[in-house]
Amino acid sequence: MRVAIVRPPEVNPYWQVTRPLLGIGYISSYLESNGIECKIFDANFNAWTEEQTVEAVVKYSPDLIGFSAMTHEICEAHNLASKLNSSLSGVPTVIGGCHITALPQETLEEFSGFTYGIYGEGEKTMLELARYLQQGKSGSLSDINGLVYRSDSAKIQINPPRARLSSEELDNLPYPMFSQYYKTEKPLAGKDDYYVMMSSRGCPYNCVFCMQVLGRQVRRRSAKSVVDEMEYAIERYGAHSVYFFDEIFLFNDKLTYETIELIKKRDLPKRMRWQGLTRVNFVNENLIKQAKESGCFALQLGIESGNDEILKVINKNITIKEAEAAVKIIKKAGVSVEANFILGHPGETPKTVKETIDLAARLNTDLIAIGIMTPYPGTKVYEMAKRGEGGYRLLTKDWSKYDKYGGRALELKGLPIKELEKWQRRGLLNFYLKNFRILDLTKFVLRYRRTIFNLLLKHLGLS
Numbered sequence: 001m002r003v004a005i006v007r008p009p010e011v012n013p014y015w016q017v018t019r020p021l022l023g024i025g026y027i028s029s030y031l032e033s034n035g036i037e038c039k040i041f042d043a044n045f046n047a048w049t050e051e052q053t054v055e056a057v058v059k060y061s062p063d064l065i066g067f068s069a070m071t072h073e074i075c076e077a078h079n080l081a082s083k084l085n086s087s088l089s090g091v092p093t094v095i096g097g098c099h100i101t102a103l104p105q106e107t108l109e110e111f112s113g114f115t116y117g118i119y120g121e122g123e124k125t126m127l128e129l130a131r132y133l134q135q136g137k138s139g140s141l142s143d144i145n146g147l148v149y150r151s152d153s154a155k156i157q158i159n160p161p162r163a164r165l166s167s168e169e170l171d172n173l174p175y176p177m178f179s180q181y182y183k184t185e186k187p188l189a190g191k192d193d194y195y196v197m198m199s200s201r202g203c204p205y206n207c208v209f210c211m212q213v214l215g216r217q218v219r220r221r222s223a224k225s226v227v228d229e230m231e232y233a234i235e236r237y238g239a240h241s242v243y244f245f246d247e248i249f250l251f252n253d254k255l256t257y258e259t260i261e262l263i264k265k266r267d268l269p270k271r272m273r274w275q276g277l278t279r280v281n282f283v284n285e286n287l288i289k290q291a292k293e294s295g296c297f298a299l300q301l302g303i304e305s306g307n308d309e310i311l312k313v314i315n316k317n318i319t320i321k322e323a324e325a326a327v328k329i330i331k332k333a334g335v336s337v338e339a340n341f342i343l344g345h346p347g348e349t350p351k352t353v354k355e356t357i358d359l360a361a362r363l364n365t366d367l368i369a370i371g372i373m374t375p376y377p378g379t380k381v382y383e384m385a386k387r388g389e390g391g392y393r394l395l396t397k398d399w400s401k402y403d404k405y406g407g408r409a410l411e412l413k414g415l416p417i418k419e420l421e422k423w424q425r426r427g428l429l430n431f432y433l434k435n436f437r438i439l440d441l442t443k444f445v446l447r448y449r450r451t452i453f454n455l456l457l458k459h460l461g462l463s
Helices: 022-033 050-060 071-087 098-102 104-110 123-134 167-172 223-237 254-265 285-293 308-313 320-332 350-363 380-387 417-434 438-447 449-459
Strands: 002-007 037-042 064-068 093-096 116-118 147-150 156-158 195-197 241-244 273-278 296-304 336-343 367-372 392-394 410-412
Touching: 002 022, 002 050, 002 071, 022 037, 022 064, 022 123, 037 050, 050 071, 064 071, 064 123, 071 093, 071 098, 093 098, 093 123, 098 104, 104 116, 104 147, 104 156, 116 123, 123 147, 195 223, 223 254, 254 285, 285 296, 285 320, 296 320, 320 336, 320 350, 336 350, 336 417, 350 367, 350 417, 367 417, 380 392, 410 417, 417 438
Parallel strands: 002 037, 002 064, 064 093, 093 116, 195 241, 241 273, 273 296, 296 336, 336 367
Antiparallel strands: 116 147, 147 156, 392 410
């Protein structure tokens, strides 16, 4: 049995990545550890075209092709599946990721090129599907929890959801298959290279714009499991930096402090540094001091709005005062801080948007991201937009447009999409110019020049 795991080419240059994708890394290593040959074809990471991706997969001659796609990637993933169906007649395809997790039935109804779908965490479901096919389709598809498929009558069947992996199961998962990304010995030697990992799955909060693909129940790996992988990254890949992609990495609790202490006990700060996400309401001087001593060099905060009433509406459970205090503490500790904001919350007005961009400039964090609200399927915002609540109006059902940076999927009464885009540009300029950060602005423009060019074309009506 030979399985190809594919990520499609990126449709928005803003999201072009030079890091492995954790989801397909875990799926692939789990299959391999259970005796299923597997190879990753990450077109985004490799900057492949659609044609190059098809050529590489066809050459591998798989028995099953798996795709992972976010909402804005789902159309491109289906294009690839359709082309591979033509070149590899009879080879089944399976789609996983957040889009089908949110819309299991609708995804298979809309995209006929996918044979199967997997919703929720995919390791066990993918293995059971591979074994079902390997064994000549003996048994029943209906016994595979987390699977979506077409019955003999072409009706979409959605099997019961699969139980999420426990903390103990997360500890025992094989490390993500990154060897197929990195072909040279100890490749992470560059100044800007980093190893990606997760210490937990799930988020206990309920923000209206978040799909929560990994659920609200937080399952966390033990301190030993996390630190063992950090040491593995050093020894196997020569990693000098780790980026934790947990929805929240730095909790203010016992397990967080245990992990920090074990990192220090093993002397990892002398060999490695790390960054991750925390929440405004978790930040205190002792936590950040301990994190800094364990090698933390950067933290990300989701602040989202500069208006306290908006923060209540979106269930963020923080206040502006708390955000200001958190940023101050992190800066004082000498840790870099990035603040993330969204324009276009339910009930947003030009006044509340201005308060957000003013707060962003006032905080003057090291890095900033200002996105436009996108109604991702599975979120409360998506349901509100479909009903026209919160002042929302859906602009399209073209999933490739569901993107916070130039996607144009949603607007509000009194804040049409072009107006939101103007505020987005104004917010970024305001952030850099009010703080006299001309060099940083120049670096930002150079880094995202392709995205900025595409946004300019859209503003001029040329794209």
